[in-house]
Amino acid sequence: MKQDFLLLKDLVKIFGGGRELTIAVDKVNLEVKEGELVTLLGPSGCGKTTTLRMISGFELPTSGKIFIDGEDVTNTPPNQRPTTMVFQNYALFPHMTVYENIAYGLKIHGEKEKNIRTRTEKIMNLVGLKGLESRSPAQLSGGQQQRVSLARSLIMEPKVLLLDEPLSNLDAKMRVSTRLEIRKLQQRIGITSIYVTHDQEEAMTLSDRIVIMNAGKIQQIGTPQEIYNYPKNYFVADFIGKANFLVGKITKKLSEKALELEINGNYLKITIKQGSFKEGEKVFLLIRPESIELTSKKTNTLVGKVQQIVYLGSRLMYKIEMADTILTVEIGNPQEHKIFTEGEAVTVSFKEENLHLLPYEEISN
């Protein structure tokens, strides 16, 4: 298995000119292993789609290189690249049947009619489109159109499959079931895939690794667990899941991996999992809402007042007013817990291993 099956090297894309210069992609470096599914995740305008379109060849990078399976494809036209793309709106050919759509690529490559037929039938079975051969795309449901688009790309047996927000046109339920199907199919075929989305849940459930992008730059690359539990910076922590940020200061370095921290006059000991911090440095302390426990006992040091309660069905969300901040707390399985009322004083507690330190940065709201 090749470690750098797809390799992006210092990829830069600048749009426009003169005063209206936009740096869409800013020095992106990425290595993708063979058979891996990597998601490019970020808010709209973060450069993820531009990156994907550079891999597919529809945009030429301003600078930087793209290698697929060791071959430099930076300047290869899209029709000669070993990549195929599943488009956001499927881009099915409206004047062709389902069968003709899927067989199109093979036909272009001059495959024998017999060969085309067997391969098309095979892929249609694989994605569950059997029996729809002679339908026109307009006669299909959104989910079926999506499968045609996927089949049309997969049949080419590309080295890298590119998916550009392929589920964004489906309704919420279909999205959930289809993303599991895509993941199963991808693992079964073992095809290297780049998946672009702005939906973090989608990225979490699908990916081997996630690339978080913002303002054209890669913020962090990692497995879903790494990204969620050990975000590298404020942006990643804030973008993925819900997060509480407390501002603290490092008072003492106890060892290479252990620190003492001061938050509002309270001192905490903490082990660091990532990064390095200096004594006296200002830091963010990240606590996920589900890691916080609320009790009515007043033994602990952090005390707050319930400001708002939001019932979410499977969870209960509290807004807790602390001395100088508001904490979001989520309680799973609300039936099993004592429910506090608005205005009630509560004690906030959390386990040390659920805390994560981030470098402090000025947040503009």
Next chain:
Amino acid sequence: MFTKNRKLNEIIGNLQLIWKEPLLLVSILLIFYFLLTFVVFPIFQVFKASLIVNQKIDLSNYLAIFSKRYYYQPFMNSMILGIYTATLGTIIGFIFAYALTRTPLPFKNFFRLTATFPIISPPFVVALSAILLFGRAGTLTPYINKIIGDYTIYGLNGLILVETIAYAPTAFLVLYGILQAIDPSLEEAAMDLGASRGKVFSTITLPLSTPGIASAWLLVFIQSLADFGNPMVIAGNYRVLSVQAYLQIAGMYDTSRGATLAILLFIPTMVAFFLQKYWVSRKSYVTVTGKPTGSTIKNLEWYIKLPVYTSCLIFTAIVFLFYGTIIHGSFQTLWGVNPALTLKHYVEMFQVARDYIIDSLTLSSIATPIAGILGIFISFLVIRKKFIGRGIMEFISMLTFAVPGTVVGIGYILAFNQKTILLPFILTGTAWIIIILLVFRNMPVGIRSGIAALQQIDPSIEEASTDLGADSNTTFRRITLPMIAPAFFSGLAYNFVKAMTAISAVIFVVSGKYNLITVAILGFVDNSRYAQAAATCNLLIVIVLVALGLIQLIVNRIGKGVRTIDIIG
């Protein structure tokens, strides 16, 4: 420095891409060569000729523009005519468009067809009819004499009447599109907030359609300036630029003066064209998506309906009167003298003008598909491909749309009566010069409909094809072309109509060997053989209608598999 390098890199990158598709590269180069030779070069020749007096380069023609009556008078006359025609035409067009989009006018299709009919008819039919109705032996002349006394239809008043009828449909089409694209819910919102019908019109409908009105006005103004057929028939002593330029060249053999008049015609037309294309359209709030928004027409007050409906009825009646007169006139033995019905004009027409009819049909049939395919291919390149000079390509190919026929015609005789580096053989006198002229004059129609169609199709559909391994030409043939087939065929239809009814430019390049039906009609009119002229006009209208019908049939047939574009794209 950074930016410069980047631009350079991008250019090199794009070049490399094109280099890998030699067929595309060749197509682009070939199209540039065609545009240079058949669009830019002739116009350049007109400029050159206007600067040459007595075989020397000389600015005297231009210095004389304000002092010599033979220059400034036609210029002023054309302007006055243009302003009147554009204003009246836009008003009528707006009333029609409003009636069809915002009122429960009955028989809408009937009114729409009538309002657009003058577009497909030969340009001077209306003028011919005006002579039959209001001329010296006109049917209505005695009645009008009783009311307003002596008058003549020849001159400015007659021209304004005739051109307004001929070009109001252009304004109508532009405004119809604009009004249809304005979401009625905006007007409903205004009404909901308490605005009266009049307030809704003055604060919502009118401001939103102002760019459209300006656009329509400028387009009619351009058409009026460029009109050759109507002034040729009915201008009398009222001298306009297009006719004067023609007379200088065809009658006086004064190329220099003719070219200068052509340039005087060229400049205001281009100004109007650029205003329309780059200024007015940028001000537009309405994006024409091609998808008509659902309109909700509530009960309108009678004081709105009455004037709007009456105007529509009157204009429709006038259109019927004018075209009816042409039919009626073609069967009368001698107009205004002997009303006995006869077929002899049709017989004479076939005797005299048979060759003209055959030439027109043959040459138009050759030119139409070439113009159609070239037009749609250029629109594909311009909208979907990245290459150096793409903007220039679009600009030049749209240029022919705006350049008055007279300028193009003069340009063609100047450019192709000698061998040049661009074209190592002489075209003048051959059938090719007519075909090429028709192709490059009518091509912008195909480009426009192609661009409109392509803009409605999501580019990712074509990208999908490229992504699956097809090169640009394959993608164009297998994906783009089938999807824009309806636009392609309606472009063809319009091309054919334009080719058959062309006069202003082709009149310069016809020869004894190859001549055209419109020139024959003009000849009949010139000899006061109005009945034969009317008969030939009718034949031309029938040919055009049959061709349109045939193409409509094809579109309907192939349209079945293609109508899905809106749903998916």
